[in-house]
Amino acid sequence: xxxxxxxxxxxxxxxxxxxxxxxxxxxxxxxxxxxxxxxxxxxxxxxxxxxxxxxxxxxxxxxxxxxxxxxxxxxxxxxxxxxxxxxxxxxxxxxxxxxxxxxxxxxxxxxxxxxxxxxxxxxxxxxxxxxxxxxxxxxxxxxxxxxxxxxxxxxxxxxxxxxxxxxxxxxxxxxxxxxxxxxxxxxxxxxxxxxxxxxxxxxxxxxxxxxxxxxxxxxxxxxxxxxxxxxxxxxxxxxxxxxxxxxxxxxxxxxxxxxx
Amino acid sequence: xxxxxxxxxxxxxxxxxxxxxxxxxxxxxxxxxxxxxxxxxxxxxxxxxxxxxxxxxxxxxxxxxxxxxxxxxxxxxxxxxxxxxxxxxxxxxxxxxxxxxxxxxxxxxxxxxxxxxxxxxxxxxxxxxxxxxxxxxxxxxxxxxxxxxxxxxxxxxxxxxxxxxxxxxxxxxxxxxxxxxxxxxxxxxxxxxxxxxxxxxxxxxxxxxx
Numbered sequence: 001x002x003x004x005x006x007x008x009x010x011x012x013x014x015x016x017x018x019x020x021x022x023x024x025x026x027x028x029x030x031x032x033x034x035x036x037x038x039x040x041x042x043x044x045x046x047x048x049x050x051x052x053x054x055x056x057x058x059x060x061x062x063x064x065x066x067x068x069x070x071x072x073x074x075x076x077x078x079x080x081x082x083x084x085x086x087x088x089x090x091x092x093x094x095x096x097x098x099x100x101x102x103x104x105x106x107x108x109x110x111x112x113x114x115x116x117x118x119x120x121x122x123x124x125x126x127x128x129x130x131x132x133x134x135x136x137x138x139x140x141x142x143x144x145x146x147x148x149x150x151x152x153x154x155x156x157x158x159x160x161x162x163x164x165x166x167x168x169x170x171x172x173x174x175x176x177x178x179x180x181x182x183x184x185x186x187x188x189x190x191x192x193x194x195x196x197x198x199x200x201x202x203x204x205x206x207x208x209x210x211x212x213x214x215x216x217x218x219x220x221x222x223x224x225x226x227x228x229x230x231x232x233x234x235x236x237x238x239x240x241x242x243x244x245x246x247x248x249x250x251x252x253x254x255x256x257x258x259x260x
Numbered sequence: 261x262x263x264x265x266x267x268x269x270x271x272x273x274x275x276x277x278x279x280x281x282x283x284x285x286x287x288x289x290x291x292x293x294x295x296x297x298x299x300x301x302x303x304x305x306x307x308x309x310x311x312x313x314x315x316x317x318x319x320x321x322x323x324x325x326x327x328x329x330x331x332x333x334x335x336x337x338x339x340x341x342x343x344x345x346x347x348x349x350x351x352x353x354x355x356x357x358x359x360x361x362x363x364x365x366x367x368x369x370x371x372x373x374x375x376x377x378x379x380x381x382x383x384x385x386x387x388x389x390x391x392x393x394x395x396x397x398x399x400x401x402x403x404x405x406x407x408x409x410x411x412x413x414x415x416x417x418x419x420x421x422x423x424x425x426x427x428x429x430x431x432x433x434x435x436x437x438x439x440x441x442x443x444x445x446x447x448x449x450x451x452x453x454x455x456x457x458x459x460x461x462x463x464x465x466x467x468x469x470x
Binding site: 064086097099113172 | 370372373375376377378379380381382383386391394395
């Protein structure tokens with residue numbers, strides 16, 4: 001864990017007393033009182049039930065949502081000050097079902113951000129090869145396929161390759177493995193956690209799966225009804241005395257035949 | 261005289277009327293596409309304008325075609341007797357399916373695809389031209405196909421205001437109570453519609469993704 005102590009003090013992402021509410025209805029809070037520092041190299045897992053505001057926090061980081069109250073700083077600059085296009089090109093984004101472009105081949109999907117950034121063709125092609133190898137797909141076999149010719153797990157691998165292609169310092173992942181069957185999910189989680197330890201990325205990972213959070217996180221932040229209720233390393237997290245933490249930890253234990 | 265001998269005897273005239281008809285349809289469709297597709301792109305992000313544009317286009321569709329040709333005759337510049345008026349009316353008819361399908365095609369895209377496009381730092385116009393438009397192409401083409409078939413049919417009525425085409429035979433046939441004349445107009449018109457349907461349908465299937 002914490003593989004990069006030298007740079008750990010630098011905050012890449014910071015929330016300062018952020019609140020977000022639907023359009024013009026300040027009483028309808030989605031998230032509130034959010035203060036959070038995410039140092040370089042951290043893999044922060046935002047854990048919470050559906051509707052707890054996890055995805056909202058993610059979209060506040062890449063400027064897809066702007067905070068009506070408080071500031072979100074990315075690389076020491078408020079998201080409201082960033083040019084949204086420049087901000088997002090420096091942040092990889094992976095979502096459930098991958099969101100690959102169905103009319104692009106695997107190679108074109110992975111090459112998306114490098115192409116937008118006007119990399120020359122040989123550099124882009126080399127990068128695509130490198131990325132596909134990184135996520136365990138043989139370019140000779142997969143580069144020219146369309147997303148519909150891939151399995152769910154392969155699509156998700158391509159999604160990760162696409163997000164990493166332009167080498168962004170930050171990676172946002174919104175339940176990337178949520179739609180996969182349990183066996184494929186476990187396989188991708190294992191590979192991804194190994195990958196994370198090799199890459200020097202700051203990752204914010206959204207999930208409602210405690211098992212996934214424990215496996216991947218250097219720190220777990222638990223959200224409940226739009227507020228942070230706990231923040232701990234995976235080891236500490238299991239020992240926390242909080243009702244919502246217990247609700248999640250009890251979801252881990254299985255007694256076979258208990259309901260028979 | 262049987263319709264077949266009539267058609268064979270007058271094949272030169274019928275062929276030139278078919279060509280006239282075809283030209284009328286191609287010009288009207290070209291204009292309708294040039295108006296309908298960009299307008300459809302424009303109204304995607306503008307709900308008020310969308311209601312107005314789709315509403316007006318729907319109203320034109322409800323006007324009986326012969327009446328629409330009649331209404332246009334007295335209008336200065338676009339009206340009068342002849343091809344120009346016919347083309348205006350045909351464009352108005354073709355507009356709705358093209359406009360509606362462009363809008364539906366552009367908005368009916370998987371939200372996850374649009375979300376990742378935005379999150380990857382694509383600009384609004386990059387999303388439109390590189391993602392939305394290519395993915396909407398098959399649906400837009402389906403609208404163009406519908407509009408083309410409508411236009412081929414409606415264009416037969418354009419003969420009533422002196423625009424020529426295959427309708428000339430049909431109107432003459434109705435006046436003279438001659439099946440042979442009516443069929444001399446109707447059969448080529450039906451064939452044109454079938455061929456257009458087949459070719460555009462083929463193109464549409466080629467463009468369909470997923």
